[in-house]
Amino acid sequence: MLHCRFEKLFAATVKGLTVAALFILLFIILFILKESLVVFRQVSIGDFIFGGQWRPVSLNLRLGLWPILTASLVLSALALALALPPAVGAALFLAHVCPDRLGRPLRSLIAIMAGIPSVVYGFAGVVLLLPILERLFKMSSGDSLLAGGIVLGVMILPFIIATTTESMEAAAQGHSVVSRAMGVSRWYMLRRLVLPVSRMGIIAGAVLGVSRAMGETMAVIMVVGNSPLLPTELLGRIKPIPALIALEIGSAPLGSIHYHALFGAGFVLLVLLLAINLLFYFLRKRLVS
Amino acid sequence: MRKRTKFLTLLILSLVISTLLAACGDRGKQTGGELPFKSEIFFVGSSSMAPVISQLADQFTNQFRTWDQVDPGLPAAEIKISVATGGSGAGAKAVLDGTADFGMLARDTREEERGALANYREIKIGMDALVIAVKQDNPLARQRRDIGAAELRQIFAGEISRWNELDPALPAKEIVLLVRDVGGGAHEVFQKAIMGKSDFSDRAVQVHSMPSLVSRLAGNRQAIGYASYGVADQFREELAVFSLDGVVPSAENIMNGSYPVARPLVLVWNGELSAAEQAFLDYIRSPAGARVITEMGFLPLP
Numbered sequence: 006m007l008h009c010r011f012e013k014l015f016a017a018t019v020k021g022l023t024v025a026a027l028f029i030l031l032f033i034i035l036f037i038l039k040e041s042l043v044v045f046r047q048v049s050i051g052d053f054i055f056g057g058q059w060r061p062v063s064l065n066l067r068l069g070l071w072p073i074l075t076a077s078l079v080l081s082a083l084a085l086a087l088a089l090p091p092a093v094g095a096a097l098f099l100a101h102v103c104p105d106r107l108g109r110p111l112r113s114l115i116a117i118m119a120g121i122p123s124v125v126y127g128f129a130g131v132v133l134l135l136p137i138l139e140r141l142f143k144m145s146s147g148d149s150l151l152a153g154g155i156v157l158g159v160m161i162l163p164f165i166i167a168t169t170t171e172s173m174e175a176a177a178q179g180h181s182v183v184s185r186a187m188g189v190s191r192w193y194m195l196r197r198l199v200l201p202v203s204r205m206g207i208i209a210g211a212v213l214g215v216s217r218a219m220g221e222t223m224a225v226i227m228v229v230g231n232s233p234l235l236p237t238e239l240l241g242r243i244k245p246i247p248a249l250i251a252l253e254i255g256s257a258p259l260g261s262i263h264y265h266a267l268f269g270a271g272f273v274l275l276v277l278l279l280a281i282n283l284l285f286y287f288l289r290k291r292l293v294s
Numbered sequence: 295m296r297k298r299t300k301f302l303t304l305l306i307l308s309l310v311i312s313t314l315l316a317a318c319g320d321r322g323k324q325t326g327g328e329l330p331f332k333s334e335i336f337f338v339g340s341s342s343m344a345p346v347i348s349q350l351a352d353q354f355t356n357q358f359r360t361w362d363q364v365d366p367g368l369p370a371a372e373i374k375i376s377v378a379t380g381g382s383g384a385g386a387k388a389v390l391d392g393t394a395d396f397g398m399l400a401r402d403t404r405e406e407e408r409g410a411l412a413n414y415r416e417i418k419i420g421m422d423a424l425v426i427a428v429k430q431d432n433p434l435a436r437q438r439r440d441i442g443a444a445e446l447r448q449i450f451a452g453e454i455s456r457w458n459e460l461d462p463a464l465p466a467k468e469i470v471l472l473v474r475d476v477g478g479g480a481h482e483v484f485q486k487a488i489m490g491k492s493d494f495s496d497r498a499v500q501v502h503s504m505p506s507l508v509s510r511l512a513g514n515r516q517a518i519g520y521a522s523y524g525v526a527d528q529f530r531e532e533l534a535v536f537s538l539d540g541v542v543p544s545a546e547n548i549m550n551g552s553y554p555v556a557r558p559l560v561l562v563w564n565g566e567l568s569a570a571e572q573a574f575l576d577y578i579r580s581p582a583g584a585r586v587i588t589e590m591g592f593l594p595l596p
Binding site: 148231258 | 380482510
C-alpha cells in the first residue's frame, strides 16, 4: 500500500521536474528573444546580420554581426574538417580492429578526454600551440582561426568517436560473420560494408561535434585573438559569437543598445544551431528513405 | 528494485523540500531595538569598480560576520553588502532614486550629478591607471622608453601597423595590439585619454582578463598593450614600461593627475552615513582595505 503511494508520488515528481525543465528552456529562449527584439527597433535585421563592422561603443555606432557570425561558422567547419577523418579512423579501429584488452582502456581514455574542462584545452592552446604556430608560420602572434580550429577539433574528437564507434559496432552485426564465411578480407568489409552502413552514425557524431564547437567559449577566447575580422585567412584572427558575448556582456550597461545587441547575437547563435540540426535531420531522413 | 525506487523518491523529495526551505529562510528576521538598524548596504555602478567593492565586502564579512563584531555599539545583525553593476551613470542614478546606498563611479562626477543630490557626498577610494608596456627585449624598448600620445593613437587605431613604420631601423613585423574587451573599464580609460574619437583597430587582439593580457605581453616581443598599474607592477621584471610624452606612470604622477591614462574610483552617496555604512567606509580606507584595492590592480588613495 505504502509503496504504491510512493510510486505515484515518484511518478508525479518526475513528471513535474520534466515539465519544469522544459519550461526553463522555453523561458530562456523567450527571454533571449525578448531582450534582443529591442536592438531591431534601432538596427534593421538585415543590417544587424550582414553589417560588416562591430563597434558597439564607438561614437559612430555599428552593430554588424557578419564577420562574427561567419567566424563562428567557419571555425566550426574547420574544427569538424580537422576532427572528422581521425575520429572516423579511431572509431573503425576501436570497433573492429583493436583487441578488447586494449579497447577498454582506450575507450575510457576517450571518455576522460570529453571531461577535460575547456579552459584547460585553452590553456594548452596558449602555452603549447600558439608558440608552435608562431615559429612555423613566422607570425607575430599565433592567435588565429587555425589555432581555434585545432583546439576545437581536439575538443570535439571524443564526442564524434563515441557516437561513431557505437554505430559501427551495430553496423557490422550480421555482416562480419557472413563476410568471414565468404572469405572477404577484413579491410574490404570495413571499407565497403561498415563505413557506408554507419554513415548515419558518422553524421550524428558530426552534428554533435558541430553543436559543441559552435557554443564553445573559453578555449576559443584564449586562442583566436578576438578581433572582429572576416574569416578569410587561415592565419587571420577571428571573434566567434560565444567569444563576443562572453567578452562584452560583463561591461555592457544593463539596458543599453550594446547589451541588447549581445542578446541579439545570442539569439542568432541559437537560430544557427537550430538550423544546422534541422539540416542534418532532413539529410538523415533522405538518407534513410 | 522497489527499495531503490523508494530511496530515489525520498531523495528527490528531500531535495525539493530542502530547496523550498532554503528559499524561505532568513525571512522575517528583524533586528530589535528602538531604531531600526539597517544591516544591509547596497552598491550600484561601474563594472570596473564592482569587483573591488565585492572583494572588500567579502573580506569585511568574513572577518566580522555580524555588525557588533565591527563595533560593540552596533546590534548583532548579520553583515550584508550587495554589489550590482550597471555602469557609472547607473550608479549615480541609483543614489538619486534612493534605490542604492552608494553609487560606484569609475570617473569624475559630473556637475549635474552633484547638483541633483540634495546632500551630495563623495570619496575617492583609489585610482585606476593604465601603463603602456612591451616585452623587455622588444626592439622599440631598446631604442627608447618614451612614446607620444599621438603616436600611440596611430598605433592602436591601426594607422601604424608595423614596427618599421615607427622607425625604419625597427623590423618590418606586425605590431600585435593587446587590448581588453570593448566597452570594459580599461577600454574606456584608454579611449578617452588616448584614442579620442578614433576607433581601435579591428586587428587588435582582445584578451579576456588583465592578468592574461599582461602575461601575453610578457611573452611576445612584437606586442604592445596597456596594462593596469597593479598587474604591470607584478610583471615589472619582464616588461618595459613607456613614459607618455615624458610623464612617467609613477604612483605620484597618477595621483596628482599629470599622467593622463587614469581615472578615479569614486563612491557617491546622499546625506548622512548610517553607523554601518561609516564602519564599512572606514574599513575601505584602512590598510587592510588598501591592500585589497592594490591586489585588485588599482592604486589606493591615502
